[in-house]
Amino acid sequence: MSSIVKEILASPIQMADQVSKMAEEAQNFRQECLELKSKTEKLAGLLRQAARNSNDLYERPTRRIIDDTEQVLDKALTLVTKCRANSLIKKLFTIIPATAFRKTSMQLENSVGDVQWLLRVSATADERDDEYLGLPPIAANEPILCLIWEQVAILLSGASPEERSDAAASLVSLARDNDRYGKLIIEEGGVPPLLKLLKEGRMEGQENAARAIGLLGKDPESVEHIVNAGVCSVFSKILKEGHMKVQTVVAWAISELAGNHPKCQDHFAQNNAIRLLVSHLAFETIQEHSKYAIANKHRSIHSVVLASNNTPNANDDVEDDKQHLAVAVAHPMSGNQASNQMSNVISNTMAIKGMGQPTAGDTSKKHQHVSISGTSIKGREFEDPVTKAEMKAMAARALWMLARGNLTVCRSITESRALLCFAVLLEKGPEDVQSYSAMALMEITAVAEQQAELRRSAFKPTSPAAKAVVEQLIKIIEKEEQELLIACVRSVGNLARTFRATETRLIGPLVKLLDEREAQVCMEAAIALNKFACTENYLHENHCNAIIEAGGAKHLIQLVYFGEQMVQMPSVTLLCYIALHVPKSETLAQEEVLIVLEWCTKQAHLIDDPSIESLLPEAKSRLELYQSRGRGFR
Template identity: 65%
Template sequence: MMGDGGVKAMLAKPIQLADQVTKWADDAHYFRQECQELKTKTERLASLLRQAARADLYERPARRIMVDTEQVLDKAFALVSKCRAGGLVKRVFTIIPAGAFKKMTMLLDNSIGDVSWLLRVSTASGEEDGDAHLGLPPIAQNEPILFLIWEQIATLQTGSLESRADAAASLVSLARDNDRYGKLIIEEDGVGPLLRLVKEGRLEGQENAALAIGLLARDTDSVEQMIKAGVCLVFAKVLKDGAMKVQAMVSWAISELAATYPKCQDTFAQNNVIRLLVGHLAFETVQEHSKYAITSKMSIHSVVMDNKNQNNPNNVQKNGMHADLIDTSDQSMIKHPNHGKQPQQKNQNQIHSVIEHTMKTKSAKATGLNGSMSSSGVKAREYEDPETKAYMKAMAARALWFLAKGNQAICKSITESKALLCFAVLLEKQTGDVQYNSAMALMEICRVAEDSADLRRSAFKPSSPAARAVVDQLLHVVEKAEFDDLLIPCIISLGCLSRTFRATETRIIGPLVKLLDEREGDVSREAVIALTKFACTENFLHTDHCKAIIAAGGAKHLVQLVYFGEQVAQVDALILLCYIALHVPDSEALAQAEILTVLEWSSKQACMIQDPTVEAILPEAKVRLELYQSRGVKNYH
């Protein structure tokens, strides 16, 4: 819509032209009947233009229609001016084609139709005939989609809540169909009305509008315009106070915006979106009240002790659980329970039950998650159906996944909340999108932690129960080795966390080595890459990890991959073999696997030696292996 000043400036000249055409048509000496017909049409058009001058017009189509209408009135003015008295000479030399008046009548009819449509589309309330289609104006013949978009946006501006919901649904269909249509919706000022519907509409309208905004996030320019239009503030308000179905759709839309335009991550964070999303993730997943949140200031030990004091004092002391769970070390690498053994699921379930019981006994004192949810909002969420709750968690996890991607500040914010523990629980107990999106969010956090010592120390410190729970669940997926959507992100996550494990933490290497023999090429390659992060020189414990890889039978699997794997996998496997040869050159297992022969063969393969990493470490690996293995071979005999 546009202001009065814009309307007057736009309509002044067409109205003046229409008045001049009417006046000169009365002065016509020739073709008087035809001129009177033009006068009638022009008077009708002038009346509509004056009506438009008093209305709040939708600016985008108004400009297009007024330019066209002015051109038509210019032509009408030129035609009637030829019909005025001017003497015999002027009449002889003035030629008016036979079809000129007929064509001008048609053009004026088209302008009348265009301005009538503009008035209807700008002022229709939609209360009485919300389902009525306004039809397209004559000017829309060449661009029908543009005018259809204008009509839907105008309905979003002035229609009833029901008709606005339908208009949003129409824009959803258009945005899905074609990237260009999505660009047009943004260019024609459709974002503002959609955001107002997200704030003010009924459930269906809010969902449609949020879905449309997510679909419009096709490129960085589009997302940037939506950010400038205030999408972050509106979405934050919905995440705080909206209905859960709308909150879920908004979370999905946030994930789309962040995926397309990562620069918007910080803007969402500044609007408190991270904390609100974590609140939805934590709802019915872990304890609700911040006083009992498992953070760096309160370990799981205090929660367990609190439960012990209120209930059976023998419940927690069995099997020395305290001693097994609590690691008081201040060092920056994780010390996981049950070193070298399978995770003890029973103990883990006991932990969860203790936490949940403590939460329930204290819930009467709860006032909301860090103040982000009102008590009435929490109550409303409790009555949602399980499908909606699961969808909300899935979309909250998806939003956090893309907000965390490559952003250290947001990852730090997420890990300082209860989100890590939530992801671990959801990875263990949920299925489908909830589980997958949680795994992907963890993967992105771990990727950032790989390059950030500060994040590794704060998020994955030895005393963190949440960090140990995360590793347990990642390892559980890798140990199952079922080729599904979860396996690869969990492999990647363990590799990224390689610098957080102590030398005594040997249970990670074995399951990864087993995946080297996986039939699925993507799985074996990701396992190689993960193991390389354990074995590379940059890892302080590379010697211990290389020995663990050899002990788990990794050498023979790597030989097979170097000889028979796909080209990319061949190079990755060769790099890992080189690191192992560099760090444990005197290994008898390497001699028996004839690794030196493999390296010799690889050094003659052009496709392999072109890789910069291979070029840097293969010659030295060969030299060290030749030195130790030649001596080793003599000892064997």
Template identity: 60%
Template sequence: MDDLKAILARPIQLAEQVIKWAEEAQTCRQECLDLKAKVERLATLLRQAARADLYERPARRNLEDTGKALDKAAALLDRCRGHGLVRRVFTIIPAGSFKKTSNQLDNSLGDLSWILRVSNYSNADDLDDHIGLPPIAQNEPILFLIWEQIAVLYTGNPEARADAAASIVSLARDNDRYGRLIIEEDGVPPLLRLIKEGSSEGQETAALAIGLLGRDPECVELMVLAGVCTAFAKILKDAPMKVQGMVAWAVSELATNHPKCQDAFLQSNVIRLLVSHLAFETVQEHSKYAVASKMSIHTVLMDKKNNGASSASASHHDTLEAADQATTMLAAKPTGGAASSSATGAGTSSSGGGGGVGVAGTKQHSASLSGTSTKAREFEDAETKAYLKANAAKALWQLATGNAAVCKNITESRALLCLSVLLEKGVDDVQYNSAMALMEICLVAEQNADLRRSAFKPTSPAARAVVDQLLRVVHKADYDELLIPCIISLGCLSRTFRATETRIIGPLVNLLDEREADVSREAAVALTKFACTENYLHVDHSKAIIHHGGAKHLVQLVYFAEQAVQIAALLLVCYIAHNVPDNEELAQAEILTLLEWASKQAAMVQDPLIDSLLLEAKIRMELYQSRGAKGYY
């Protein structure tokens, strides 16, 4: 704004110069006096602008045009001044010059009047008292409307700002170009301020607008630079639950359209705040979601022991659970902005779990992330609670996609247990978004050994809970939106299962006989991750696949399924034939004949991996089966 004040100095000085020269005019006196009158009005408006808080973006453009108009007026009036008889005689002023300059000054007057008007909305009634389209926006009327609404966001009262945010939402929904204009015209800063300071309605509408504006990476990057991560963190920490749900949705939109913003949200502690909302009324003990800064295992054990001393068995169970909790707390390494914050919802859930006091309530060690008392949140209606959980899970899903640091932060906050519970007991979008969040974490863990070992170790209660729920969905085998992500998740976790874990393969093999092609294909892809040579237990898993009847299903798929399923099934067959070529069930299923047939199908051998595996699998099966061919054929 100081720069704008400095910019105003020149046109004010130039206007005074033009007025003086108009008074000194020797030729075209009446026309010069007419210009003088307009410049005097312009000078008055310029001085008003110097005393006002202007909406800077249109003000700069207006002042630039005003300066040009004054320059032309000054040049014209300078030619009309007394410079001697000879010069006056030979000075020719075109007839249309005064009219053109007068029109330009009129435009500047209209623009300045408009900018002063929209920069000083004092009450809601002003919104309906428009002064018309300013000349500066004649060639692009939508720009005028955008400027007006953004100006209200800067200077209006709370009700007017909420209405302006609703108008911004309508414009952003219309098309991408309007959204880009809103961002270019500095519409994001007042929206963020409304998110922080506005009424509940205004906050929710502003968050919706931000989510709609983040349609491409460049727009999201500009909003991140404007401070959207900090503003969202504040809302997720302390705001009405419905507003928090809209902010969580906006986070998911920004992360979807520009994955590079994931780290910015991580550093702003948004991940842990989202987890705290998942934890609220999902698990009984919110202390599990606290990240203590300085705390010994002994402290945690004693706290848990004192709280759970009502019975011997309960005390023993709580002590073991607390030991696991304390180890997780002490092992967790804060990342970015999460260094000194906890990831807990405050207080105790309505289901009656009373273990949320103690450690999590120790002020010097951890702080509430919810910012809103549990008592207040418990009175929210079930629909609002589900809305927040669904959007929090969706945000975590998008933030976790392809980002190991975010996934590590999520799993260290013990969100896996929350997601597994919501996958079982959530409703509609809550279930689906939880399944997708788990799938994305598993996809990253598949490629990241450190995350796989820390988050999905077989002894981890949270990891066991996740596997139990994934298996429940796969075993149920209902063709719904949960089945595919759960199949993919189990496949990604293939290297975390021990040889003694025998319950995984069977349900996946059963899905090979599924009538839906995409289910059969994903089941084949998941089983391939068990049977591929990169899996240390590939021989054991291959035998398990055969034991559960996988061979006959795979033969049917390779021969008769659509091409995508054929390729996935053939790759699995190649690995199994390579791993256990002497298996009698493979011979009985005539897998060697299948491999020979497939090797002659051009569409199936285009993939270099399949081509090499197919040849090796044939060689190994011919070697082993030739020994007992008589027994097989």
């Protein structure tokens, strides 16, 4: 940067010398020209001092101030050149307004003040001796710009850790207050020194730097700039080696950047951020113990599901393996390692995914270490519970934003122990951890809905981790936990194509949500049920029958007639699918669904909807065919 700054300063120094020389040779307005010469020489001295200290100068204000200074010197040079006219004719035709000298003199004074401020702001605190920097004339119309320059200069000048931390905190305040200020911080080169502070500063400074970076990435262009500055590698290093309080802010910043510009998801994935975030999610959520077996006195629904789906031989292998490998599931926010209802699921997952399928001859391998977290961060077990809780919440939040619409990230998450962690955290985590975990699962299942490969690998019916996740989703839907309900309903709907024909227990809780609930909840439940009943779902007939048996037809009729428009659309669609796939149902005849569909064909806002336009006539026609036959038998 020294060479760049010297190049910037070379031209105005030459111009200042030229102005001084021309002013000395002036024939007219000599007194005024000598006054300009005096101020120009003072300015030239300051510019030479700046050139000597070019290593310490902050480039952005240097460019801005020197550009303005050059313009002023150019005007001064034009003015003193006119004053060199020595012939009578030239004197007669050279008109110089009386105000020109006053204006140029004032501009030179302003340039002197700007360069003096530049030298002070680029100096260390010791050199300034805590002198108040004041406001440079150049920033009179935009004082915030001056404040930004001052804080970034402190970050660049090698000030004390406390001063750099305070400067980062000031940038946090500015970026939080106004989006435009955030843009200015990026434009004025604030990101590289913040990253440097994040790498080299003390804990408080690192927290402020990470928070500032998260606040600066409010739009795709800004995030792109931050990523190009190298934020991904710095954040990953912090997640691996930093203090947990700093890691918490870094995880939050990742969620902000990924949320505002999804294209950066792959950059974070390439820098190992996914594995590190899952490591924090797994820490004290699922733990392995090689010496102590778990005696679970109460068989949970998870263990029943596992036992019912294992073959006798596989069962023997799992039971034999449990004698050597024990996995404890602790409360996510405490050190308690007592067993709970997830233990059988986790131990089975570890046996299948972590250790491979054991055989009778593999006894020598049964005590091998199985890595869950993927990384080991010394000392984090001694952090206070509040910090651990915040870390989990921000890790889940970051994974939520990173997973949105990204198959690569979702595959990395599901190939780790993250699904198991989400299942445990949904059951026992604090409110914010539960919320972010539910949102992360919603995004992962949304990608799985579109990608058959991910759906088959991560959510196959025999997967213990997938079973654990589904169990928790069903429990939340049955309890109607409002904070998590919509995300969980969407997740179940996204997984509609993964369930077996015998898995009908999901339908009842969803149908129940159609009965006199908030419009948003009814709409989401209807959309989820549509994914079970649609033609694309291979088991649509089984699911349609299950919906009818759960009393869905009656609720749907009420929603079609009296529901809000946002609820009407998916309700009509679902009723059409049921009529199309199980037209022989006696319940549909008793509830007079045919009359309802006839009414729908006369509603302009319904028949104009693309999703209903072709489906409604087909469903009505099919129902008429079977219901008319049925009337003859009653």
